[in-house]
Amino acid sequence: MSDLLPGPVEVVGAGLIGTSIALACRRAGIDVLLSDTSPEHLRTASGLGAGHPKLPGDVAALVVVAVPPDHLGEAIEAALDAAGEDTVVTDVGSVKAAPLAAVAGHRALSRYVGSHPMAGSERSGPLAASADLFSGRPWAITAHAGAAATAVRRVATLVEICGAVPVMLTPAEHDKAVARTSHVPHLLASLVAGTLAGAAPEHLALTGQGVRDVTRVAGGDPALYSQIIGGNSEAVAVLLREVRDRLDLALDAVADGDRAGLESLLAHGLAGTRAIPGKHGGPMQAVAAVHVAVPDHPGELARLFADVGASGVNIEDVRIDHDPGRPVGLVELDVAESRAEELLAALESRGWVTHR
Ligand SMILES: NC(=O)C1=CN([C@@H]2O[C@H](COP(=O)(O)OP(=O)(O)OC[C@H]3O[C@@H](n4cnc5c(N)ncnc54)[C@H](O)[C@@H]3O)[C@@H](O)[C@H]2O)C=CC1
Numbered sequence: 527m528s529d530l531l532p533g534p535v536e537v538v539g540a541g542l543i544g545t546s547i548a549l550a551c552r553r554a555g556i557d558v559l560l561s562d563t564s565p566e567h568l569r570t571a572s573g574l575g576a577g578h579p580k581l582p583g584d585v586a587a588l589v590v591v592a593v594p595p596d597h598l599g600e601a602i603e604a605a606l607d608a609a610g611e612d613t614v615v616t617d618v619g620s621v622k623a624a625p626l627a628a629v630a631g632h633r634a635l636s637r638y639v640g641s642h643p644m645a646g647s648e649r650s651g652p653l654a655a656s657a658d659l660f661s662g663r664p665w666a667i668t669a670h671a672g673a674a675a676t677a678v679r680r681v682a683t684l685v686e687i688c689g690a691v692p693v694m695l696t697p698a699e700h701d702k703a704v705a706r707t708s709h710v711p712h713l714l715a716s717l718v719a720g721t722l723a724g725a726a727p728e729h730l731a732l733t734g735q736g737v738r739d740v741t742r743v744a745g746g747d748p749a750l751y752s753q754i755i756g757g758n759s760e761a762v763a764v765l766l767r768e769v770r771d772r773l774d775l776a777l778d779a780v781a782d783g784d785r786a787g788l789e790s791l792l793a794h795g796l797a798g799t800r801a802i803p804g805k806h807g808g809p810m811q812a813v814a815a816v817h818v819a820v821p822d823h824p825g826e827l828a829r830l831f832a833d834v835g836a837s838g839v840n841i842e843d844v845r846i847d848h849d850p851g852r853p854v855g856l857v858e859l860d861v862a863e864s865r866a867e868e869l870l871a872a873l874e875s876r877g878w879v880t881h882r
C-alpha cells in the first residue's frame with residue numbers, strides 16, 4: 527500500500543476497465559469498494575476478488591469512475607457530491623473534455639482529475655478484466671487548471687500501482703491525440719471490416735493475417751464506441767476530412783493507373799508506421815519477422831518458445847496464422863533486425879522449418 531494512496535479505492539462501473547483497476551489495487555493490498563448499476567457485474571467482479579460492494583457510509587480515498595462515456599458526467603458529479611472532504615475523483619473515459627465540461631461548475635472541482643488508460647480490448651464486462659491490463663501502457667492524466675496538486679499525485683499513484691506509464695496532457699490536447707491514435711483508426715477499421723460482412727465464403731477463404739491486423743479493433747462493442755467517437759466529434763471530424771482527401775487521391779490514382787501517385791500515398795503510410803513509438807515508449811526498433819511452421823499439436827508452441835529462449839534472442843512481438851489446408855500454424859516472430867539471421871540459424875539447427 528502506498529502512503530499517497532492509503533485506500534480504500536472505490537470503482538464505479540465494474541466492467542472491463544473498472545474491474546481491471548480494482549484487481550490491480552487488490553494485488554497491491556489496497557481495499558476496494560465496488561458499485562455498478564448491474565447487480566450481475568457487481569457479483570461477478572466481487573467473485574473475481576476485485577473487491578466488495580460499497581456499503582452506505584463507506585468513504586474512499588480515491589473514486590475511479592469507469593462507466594460508459596455518456597454517463598461519465600453524471601457519475602463524476604455523483605461521486606463528488608457523495609465523497610468525503612478529502613476524497614479525490616478520477617474517471618477513465620476515452621474522451622476528456624466532455625466529462626470535465628459536465629462538472630466544471632462543481633464546488634469540489636479541485637478534487638477531480640480526469641485520466642485515460644491506453645489499454646483495453648474488444649471485450650467488455652468484468653470477465654474480460656485482468657490485473658495486468660495496464661502493464662507498461664501509457665495512461666493519460668488530464669489535470670485541469672484548478673486541480674489540487676495532491677489530487678493529481680493521488681491519480682498518478684493509481685497509475686503507478688497499475689504498472690502504467692503516466693502521460694500528462696490537457697483535456698483538449700488529449701482529445702486531439704486520441705482522435706489520431708484511437709478514434710479515427712477504430713472508425714476506419716470498422717469501415718474496412720464492413721466490406722467483409724456478407725462477402726462470398728470463397729473470397730473470405732483467402733483471409734490472411736493482414737486483414738486481421740487491420741480490422742481487430744472493429745470487434746469492439748458498437749454501443750460503447752459510438753459514445754467514445756461521438757463524444758470527440760470535433761477532433762475526429764478534422765482528421766476524417768484529411769483521410770477523405772487522401773481517399774479521393776487514392777481513388778483517382780487507382781482509376782487513372784497513376785503508379786507514382788499510388789506509391790506516394792503508400793510511402794506516406796509507411797512513414798506513419800515508422801512514427802509509432804516502440805515498446806515501452808522508446809523509439810521504434812527496426813524489427814524483422816521470422817516465420818516458423820509449427821505443427822498443430824499440444825506443446826509445440828512451448829517447445830518453439832523454449833528454443834527461441836535458448837538462442838538468447840528476445841521476441842518483440844508474436845502472431846499466429848493458420849494454414850487453411852494443413853494442420854500447421856504459421857508463427858511470425860518479430861525480433862530485432864540485427865538478430866534475425868542468428869535466430870533463423872538456431873531454429874533450423876533444432877529442426878524447425880523457417881523462412882523470413
Ligand atoms: N474498452 C476499452 O478498451 C477502454 C475503455 N475505456 C473507457 O472506460 C470506460 C468503461 O469502459 P469498459 O470498461 O470497456 O466498459 P464495460 O461495458 O466493460 O463496463 C462499464 C460498466 O459500467 C456499468 N455502468 C453503466 N452505467 C453505470 C452507472 N451510471 N453507474 C454505475 N455503473 C454503470 C456497466 O454495468 C458496466 O459494468 C468507458 O468510459 C470507456 O470509454 C478506457 C480505456 C479502454
Ligand SMILES: O=C(O)C(=O)Cc1ccc(O)cc1
Nearest residue numbers: 620643644645646647648743
Ligand atoms: O484494443 C486496443 O488495441 C486498444 O487500443 C484499446 C483501447 C480502446 C479504447 C481506449 O479508449 C483505449 C484503448
